[in-house]
Amino acid sequence: MPSSSQLLYPAVGLLMVVAIIELSFVSATVGFLHGPASGTFPFTSDGATIDLKGEPKDLMTDQGHTSNAAAGTAFILIGLGGSIALFLRSRPNPSNFAIYFHHLWVLVNVLSFLLTFGALVYVFVVTNRYAGQTIDAAVTAGLDGEKYDEGTWTPQGWFSALLELDLVNPSDRSKISSIVHITQGWQYNLIPFFIIHLVETSIAIWDALQRRKTVSLVESSEKTAA
Template sequence: MTAPSTALVAALALLVADATIELGFITSMVAYLHGGLPSGTYSVNTPASVRFSDDNASPTYRIQGKPLHVVINQGHTSNGAAGSAIVLIGIVGTIALILRHRAPGNKLGRALYYFWMGLQVPTLLLTLIALAYTFAAVNAHRGQTIDQTVAYNTQPGPYAKDSWTPQNWFAAVLELHLTDPDVRSNLAMHLRIMRGWQYNLIPLFLIQLLETVVAFIDFRAWRGMRNDGLGTNAASTGNEKYYSSNDYNGPHGGVQEEYSGQPLNNNANNANNGYNTQYAPQQPYQDQSYTHQQQPQQQQHSQV
């Protein structure tokens, strides 16, 4: 059985599809952070607490779209996990399985298949690390709020207090009194995308875990069929080599032998022995009869 199982093909397809969604979410967030609204500033209504402490405070202030300290390493890790699932497991796996099916004797294809199987556990661990790292980073900054007094006093510079993940920062920005409702709706949409790639790591890990298990089950079945085929070929070669060069004696000295190597000449030998036993006593009798017939003839000649 060189063709992959249906379960493995389905698991690979699901993994590539979900990893593509994950990669798309992360790419969208990165593009938004660098070229979207976060690259500029937002207009915020100055809170009453700031106005109360400063009579000359303006009714609005500007806050930059990104804080000074942004934690994004969990995004890089998740991006690497999704890319590894697509390229190393999906693309390389598809090529390796096609070669295993269509060219089972190709050494390069077999080496690529073993290489792909060796990548199963490391890529699964990378996805698990990305999942744990992302949720740990987001939960570590959960509940943070923007101190608007600090934000008002540091404008137009970036907000420098605390460190933030993109999910926590934009959630805190949406708690401010933004003057433009379109900016609010835009931030809310992209915040859903950011949370989407965070929570999509859960099904991505589960699907990849399923794919890894199914891949090893398929690998074990393939190895079993391959070993059985090699054993059959070896047995055939061992039995047929005695008859390949007009060697009719066989491995056990018999003329007629079974394919398994057991001699069949026992019946022939028994038949020959029975024949010899049956006709051996008759030879002396024939000799005696011939002698008795010759004696009268000799006597007649002597009388004449």
């Protein structure tokens, strides 16, 4: 059976992969909001063409920031920081600094996992709460260039609702369809992210306990020999 250390390295690597995927999805969403969504998407309704702002007045983005924070923490502190902590801890006769740094990393692991769990719950609760809304074409006709101000929206819900409109430009539909998949990507990627982080954190704690047990046995043997 592989040792805890042998399992921990690939677990940390896999966590970094799923974290960078999450960061990429969220970054792509932010880029779209500051890019195409900062303009207008014309659509037709009752024979008239209406230019609708690419994002509504009340667009919730906190859940995206939370997912981004969870992924960034996992990648930088657990992934990169963990690589350093495990390297220092695995050296013969590790220094007190290496031991304390490793203990700190294990603690941060637990906190990072809790942040990931919180992000998972938060994103799904908020997204499901505001799912299934539709854009009222009659309201958009009187906006006069202002952002759509009816209701509260998530990126997933808003862009999905845009696809229900009779968009004038096929390229707009293609762009919006792509961003819908991306927003759903960072939502559902939180599930494997959570599972992998749970496994990785469990192995990290197990490995720390194993190392502590080994050190205690060595110290006990040295005292007996003395």
